[in-house]
Amino acid sequence: MSNVEWRNELLENAEYLCSGTASEVYTSTAKKGTKGSTRVYVVKVQDLSGKRPPHDAKRGFKILSELRHPNIDVIEDAFMDKFGSLCIVSAYKRFTLSSCQSQLSYEAKLKVSMDIASALDYLYENEIIHRDIHPNNVLLDSLDGPAILTDFSTAWSYNCKGQEKQGLITQIGTGHYKPVETLFGYQYYYCEVDWWAFGILVAELFSQTDLFDDGSREGWPSELKLINSIFKTLGTPNPNIWPALATFPDWNKFVFTKYHGKHWEDILPNVSEDIQLLVSTMVKYTGRGIPSSVREHLEQLLIEHKKTVK
Ligand SMILES: Nc1ncnc2c1ncn2[C@@H]1O[C@H](COP(=O)(O)OP(=O)(O)OP(=O)(O)O)[C@@H](O)[C@H]1O
Numbered sequence: 001m002s003n004v005e006w007r008n009e010l011l012e013n014a015e016y017l018c019s020g021t022a023s024e025v026y027t028s029t030a031k032k033g034t035k036g037s038t039r040v041y042v043v044k045v046q047d048l049s050g051k052r053p054p055h056d057a058k059r060g061f062k063i064l065s066e067l068r069h070p071n072i073d074v075i076e077d078a079f080m081d082k083f084g085s086l087c088i089v090s091a092y093k094r095f096t097l098s099s100c101q102s103q104l105s106y107e108a109k110l111k112v113s114m115d116i117a118s119a120l121d122y123l124y125e126n127e128i129i130h131r132d133i134h135p136n137n138v139l140l141d142s143l144d145g146p147a148i149l150t151d152f153s154t155a156w157s158y159n160c161k162g163q164e165k166q167g168l169i170t171q172i173g174t175g176h177y178k179p180v181e182t183l184f185g186y187q188y189y190y191c192e193v194d195w196w197a198f199g200i201l202v203a204e205l206f207s208q209t210d211l212f213d214d215g216s217r218e219g220w221p222s223e224l225k226l227i228n229s230i231f232k233t234l235g236t237p238n239p240n241i242w243p244a245l246a247t248f249p250d251w252n253k254f255v256f257t258k259y260h261g262k263h264w265e266d267i268l269p270n271v272s273e274d275i276q277l278l279v280s281t282m283v284k285y286t287g288r289g290i291p292s293s294v295r296e297h298l299e300q301l302l303i304e305h306k307k308t309v310k
């Protein structure tokens with residue numbers, strides 16, 4: 001624990017777990033004899049000095065601390081370390097969705113997707129945009145779930161806008177999960193950016209292959225490469241099929257190759273028609289399916305699946 005800078009009177013045995021864009025994450029246990037001493041905790045240490053928008057640790061903390069939902073992470077404790085970093089304590093979960101998705105059964109994948117849809121539905125009801133939906137921000141205690149959404153450090157809410165009072169920041173999301181409209185500088189997005197990323201997550205959960213390619217795997221991520229991959233897959237949009245496109249600040253800066261787009265049975269050949277249909281309601285330019293209806297659709301698939309395995 002020599003390189004651990006924070007101290008807390010209730011926690012001991014801190015061990016470094018990983019680093020993020022603006023944070024370091026440690027595991028720790030409660031001191032013997034204190035409440036919860038048999039449990040393992042995670043301490044996320046976020047530096048508050050250098051602002052790296054859209055990261056806003058205080059705003060993320062405030063938003064998350066007010067949420068109560070079975071599929072959203074719970075803050076167990078929070079404190080400031082001696083350097084002024086914000087330390088958020090939560091219960092340790094064994095898996096991230098990315099680390100375990102290849103081991104999940106079809107039924108577990110349906111349940112995990114339902115869990116995330118429930119969390120997103122709750123965020124929508126509460127006027128909150130998560131803005132970084134991807135499999136590393138979904139945690140699980142066991143391969144049976146439940147799935148827990150975490151990492152609210154770039155979240156935005158109507159009641160807690162932070163610096164983003166007019167338009168919103170467009171540099172949101174991670175890798176190929178970045179919402180397509182933000183790649184063209186669109187600042188007036190809402191929860192549908194989360195539904196786009198969620199659709200990609202569901203596609204990849206069931207197909208076990210990346211839906212889009214932003215060049216990260218070759219070590220050269222690029223937004224132009226991601227745009228090209230999206231257009232090749234879904235077809236190049238135009239203002240006739242997506243009227244808002246004409247208002248995106250960067251839409252007219254480039255001339256894009258006109259692709260027709262593929263059918264979902266060719267995009268996701270190794271998944272059932274039901275899942276292809278479900279993904280197609282979210283990974284689309286306009287009119288993305290709201291999480292409550294996605295959840296109902298998944299629930300139906302789960303009922304049908306249970307009938308077939310009986
Ligand atoms: N409660 C937890 N249990 C187990 N592992 C966790 C937990 N919280 C976070 N982690 C691990 O730490 C990683 C980073 O945490 P988190 O996603 O909150 O921050 P980050 O991606 O570094 O975010 P930021 O963009 O704020 O720097 C997660 O992807 C996960 O692997």
Ligand SMILES: [Mg+2]
Nearest residue numbers: 020136137151
């Ligand atoms: Mg994260």
